[in-house]
Amino acid sequence: DGGITQSPKYLFRKEGQNVTLSCEQNLNHDAMYWYRQDPGQGLRLIYYSQIVNDFQKGDIAEGYSVSREKKESFPLTVTSAQKNPTAFYLCATTSGSTDTQYFGPGTRLTVL
């Protein structure tokens, strides 16, 4: 997990609230990703960014938004439009030189 930090580790949200998950990296990697993990379903791609000030929708982007104003940071906002947000959220970066993706420690979001 070294080099990628996610906060908070646990997050509780009331229905109708927007919440923002933080992802910071000091690896100097250009590409960053957000995945969602549900039991028995593996990881699904929410959004990704290949460079600062640019990002693309992944496979399950509805109800989520992101920004990439700095190379080091890729925050994810879970909006009230996301109907089933309870999940484990993982941020990742890719090393351009090794083509290997590295993951942060994750944030567990629970809707009350």
Added chain:
Amino acid sequence: AQSVAQPEDQVNVAEGNPLTVKCTYSVSGNPYLFWYVQYPNRGLQFLLKYITGDNLVKGSYGFEAEFNKSQTSFHLKKPSALVSDSALYFCAVRDGGTGRRALTFGSGTRLQVQP
């Protein structure tokens, strides 16, 4: 479109015995294949990858995987399992011919090593 199948939800093996975790993939271009391990409430840790070259890839903690193009498989193996290998294992693929570097993951296989 690309996809990964991990046909076993759980694999049970006795400590000291060899283990195999199966993975098959589908991708239109050249496959870049990866194995990751996840411990409870943690992020994924990189184990090994195949991009090109030797079909037998060696990785961390004594794990290895064999790329088989004709069978579109990339099974994870270890000659002698340890209790500490018990975890959730994910196989992932991406198309090496595209600019999108996001991975497609299998549903995961839980490995249980009994003492």
